[in-house]
Amino acid sequence: MKTKLAVLAALAFAAVPLAGLAQPYAGKTVTIIVGYKPGGGYDRTARLLARYLPNHIPGKPTVIVQNMPGANSLIAANHVYSVAKPDGMTIGTFNRNLPIAQLTKVDGVKFDMTKFAWIGSAASESTILAIRSDLPYRNFDELRKSGKQIVIGATGPGANTYDFPLLLKELLGVNIKIVSGYSSSSDIMLAIERKEVDGRAGSLSSITPFIDRKLVHPVIRARASEPGIEQLPVDESLAPNARAKAIMALRSAPEIVGRPYVMTPGTPAELLQTMRTAFASAIKDPGLMAEAKKAKAELDYTPADKALEVMKEVLNQPKDVVDEFSKYIKFGE
């Protein structure tokens, strides 16, 4: 009897470390650090994932979201890059334009985007330009050929509301006047409604409700596409020369990695792999998909190698392209 108990006890004790080895996430807490305040798109996506991820990680860890806002998420990125422990318990999700910040050597960048332990991207973000439906232009071609000036409202440099129309103006020669300083993209929408401006650029998801309401209609998009806007002309394909094309491609490249998710450099490979698998399956979770659809922010997983490829594409540009790019585009939002 005693021996039986002893064996049982020994087995029980042996089982604990074994279980611990097999399921390094059991009983642990994983923190997703968001580089923005609660309420925005990055935060919403992270909170949605935080509720579904536990079911897809062996050991069902608790997943919590921590907001670390400031400096367009540079603060959060610096933290995850060098302050957080590489123990697989910290995930960061930041401004998709961080590679642009690194490329244009913004002060305060203390990370290398290619050295993060990449999980991948949870969604891509398509940028479009939409104009008021009561204007006489049905499509981009008509707008461009008319030669008449249109006024585009924007938030500020570094945001797609500003940068996308800026390149259309500078590189494609569209007669656009950019009026920037609106406090949010929805403020621009109101300016469109009162005919202060003629249109705006922005992510498809934020403009869709107004397209549905027939206030505006889309005329041109950037490279990243989503169902429903495939047939729109793409800015790069209208570029007059290779240099212009490279600059437009560079601006839109981060949008493919629209919701980047990374871990601290040096995170053990098996933990990273666990997390990649978990993200890939969590994003396909029917419950999550239904919720995302309701919130009009559908997710789509881009694997780590693809995301890393985009980072390298952005960061390996020849100097002359970078110099010209920096003339137009500043890091922001």
Added chain:
Amino acid sequence: MIDALFEGLFLVLQWKALAFMLLGIGLGFWVGLLPGLGGATTLALMLPFIYTMQPVEAFAFLLGMHAVVATTGDITSVLFGVPGEGTSAATILDGHAMAKKGEAGRALGAALASSLVGAIVGAFALALAIPVVRPLVLSFGSPELFMLAIVGIAFIASLSAQGARGMLRGFLAGGLGLLLATVGQDPQAGVARYTLGTLYLWQGLELIPVLVGIFAIPEIIDLVVRGTSIAGTRPSGRISKGAFEGVKDTFRHFGLTIRCSLIGTFIGIMPGMGGAVAQWMAYGHATQSARNAEERKGFGAGDVRGVLGPGAANNSKEGGSLIPTIAFGVPGSTAMAILLGAFFLLGMVPGPDMLSKHLPVTFSMVWTIVLANVITVLACFMFLNRLASLTTVRGQLLIPVILMLVFIGSYTSNNHYGDIVVTLLFGGVGYLMVLGGWPRAPFVLGLVLGKIAENYLYISVARYEAAWLTRPVVLVLIALAIAVIVYPLFQSRRRAAHA
């Protein structure tokens, strides 16, 4: 229209919606009371819970919570001089001064009763405004919003201190606020301004740490120096019996309460003005309502009208800020932006339909704000007098608790040590301003409106060039701004001539 009004009420009174509303109220009560934990953040955190609810239930829950935050935020402001919310700082000026005079109960009673009146007036104004709300909002373009910001600053600056010298100080303080609002990355060229080489200041100065510092720290220093309780050596009998007196005050100055409620509704309807502006405009109006300089001197030293104005506007603006959100899909504040997310989650599309086809749902939201306030105010009155007696607790016991509220409150705005530094720094600024007799209200309003003013001025000039100056509403607002500045000077000269 009337049908929709009642249908909306019945929608909220269904037991499930009512239960969710009570839950929301319970949450909002604490969120409002604790500084730092803001209404907008809490809304964002609660969003995932509404997936399975019906639209009316979800909005009863979210709005019930949101409506209460502004009300209970005033309680912290009055008792400790710590702004419970970014939107309840104006209550401190006179509310906390009353607490120090031993009238905490009366101040709380006035704050709550005026909140209730504000919520009801706001709701009714809203219901009446629904047919004209779209043209009204659309007639306010960037030039008009810029001028509205200027009128606001002129209003506060000219009213918050006495005489020509006081007015000059008011404008200087307002100018300093405007200057500090330029800190951060600018929206036209993307240049980082006055960030002192730190990443923390990229986004500009955060309002909460500044407010907490500039209002709460001087009060704490004062409490330490006096070495007594907040209410000093006043007889404690009066302190805990004043709540009803505060209610009576609300009706004594009923006209003022109604007018401030309407100001709040109007500011709420204007998208882009932000929640923190309404209460300061109302405070300015309350000061202006003082008939003579003698009466005006009481403001800032514990005049109950300085509590009634912001209290009323603070709650009426909630109804107002619903309008741009539901009628245009354009949120008037951060909280409303999050609420907009709730619309999509519930499969509803904000827009003109909300004012016609889905009018009952819109009214159910208005009713939620009214009911939530009625319930909260009634519940608060049960233990208001006990709350008020906190001001008789010895300072040594109270200060650690207040300090904790101050630091946690400011730290939660960015989760960054910079928040604490800003709080301490502006605590020093606030203390010096109090010592030197400089008004803090114009400074805060300058800070709040600085970005708005800068951006809308830029947009106005970029879009309309000089022609923006000739728009009719702009002309009216320019005249108003001049009148606001000149009238007090004229008034004091006339009085001098009489004497």
